[in-house]
Amino acid sequence: MGKPAKCITEAAARQLQDNWVATRASSIQNSLGVQDTREFVYSVEELQEFLDYVREQSLKDGVSSPGIRFYFAAYNSDTSTKATMFMSPTKGIAANSPNNYNIAPMNAGIGGHPPTNY
Helix, strand or coil: CCCCCCCCCHHHHHHHHHHHHHHHHHHHHHHHCCCCCCCEECCHHHHHHHHHHHHHHHHHCCCCCCEEEEEEEECCCCCCCCEEEEEEEECCCCCCCCECCCCCCECCCEECCCCCCC
């Protein structure tokens, strides 16, 4: 298998991460009073399992070309107020494709704390 067309270079990835840190990290830290998570790890197996689940359930819903929307989120509990992200299946691949609420979203990645720079 060749490299997917939407892959970016290491330098481009570093620049994107640097831009995020430079424009958002200190504001979030000042607001929360602590450094927050900004990167998450999922195993390839977990991601593949979710993608297979979304593909199978989407076909049952008559959706032949589902997408995955990534949401920034935050916990609000006694144990954590840190950032997280979750993935939500969509009914298409356009920016305005609706979420497919018939399929459960995925969360529970491992958030880096302190964050790991790219």
